[in-house]
Amino acid sequence: MKVTSIVDGIIIDHVQSGTALKVLHYLHVDPTSTRLALIMNTDSHKYGRKDIIKIEESDDLDLTALGFIAPQATVDMVRQGHIVSKHKPDRPVHLVNVISCVNPRCVTSVERGADQCFHLDDSGVYRCDYCDEKAEL
Template sequence: MLNVESIQNGVVIDHIPAGKGMDIYRLLELESKTQSVALLQSVKSQKYGCKDLIKIEGETLPERLDILGYLDSQITLIVIRDGKVAKKYHPVPPQRLVNVIKCKNPRCITSIETNCDHIFELSPSGRYRCLYCNQEMPVGR
């Protein structure tokens, strides 16, 4: 059995759908961090059957954790302070996504121009809309 130490300070990203942990690892750019990171894949779960899990040790939380609310509403963030759970919550979809998803409209400026940020804003309908061409994208992947 695999044994991973508990963290004293940091964050645990729990209930990641099985097979999506590496995508989140890359999206949060965890490979460029100097913090200790553990990515566990295909972990058995009574509630979800199988899941992925990421543990990030450190005093400062990674940037862009808000995008997890866009990816999956079941993801749970657990903030650990002094070895105890300080906060546990499901992130909500952010109002704005920058370079997380790409516009699929072939006539959008982001498809034509290089180095153009892909910016989407959450609309009242609950879908993300491209800032440039108004193409809509659903929440979640």
Template sequence: GTKDIIKIEDATESVDLDVLGLVARTATVGIVRGGKIVEKKKPHLPEHVVNIIKCVNPRCVTTTEPAVQMFHLVHSDRQEYRCDYCDEEAKF
């Protein structure tokens, strides 16, 4: 396999592992302090996602009104989310 590294300085608490779980589910996040890995974390798929995914249904209230974009996890194996308002499947 291959490894990609993303380095974010001074961002230990600001990295949202839930969002990272949406795009890189198999990633491992190594927390480095003083040049040494002090902790490893695995991102997971969040049960609810707010204002990260946009609904593509033109008839959904979120496309015509200034409503919050809310999605819920339906199938974690398929990484399938559905809109809380219209039940449209999110496409990744």
């Protein structure tokens, strides 16, 4: 299999094996209208297996959720065919409208239009701002 380099865009590497499609969902990337390459379940020296996502021309992509869904990933910014920066995503302290509260009694479940707000607690778990329910992927 041959996957060519991208000229301008991002490469999200070291994504947990089998979760690339979930990452695209949380990043709100529409695979039907975005030029991208998915490499799934490829060999990794560090993790055994990994996924890689290459997204062409992705200047307006919000990577906030990446620290939540794939904290071990690395993000390479590519310009004119060269990697110009490389970083690991930070785990966001707050998430707004990325995930939904699973508690059926939570105000976000009964109030229309209420934002789904979560915070990172001291133990590294995301909890609902309203009912303190633990977040689930």
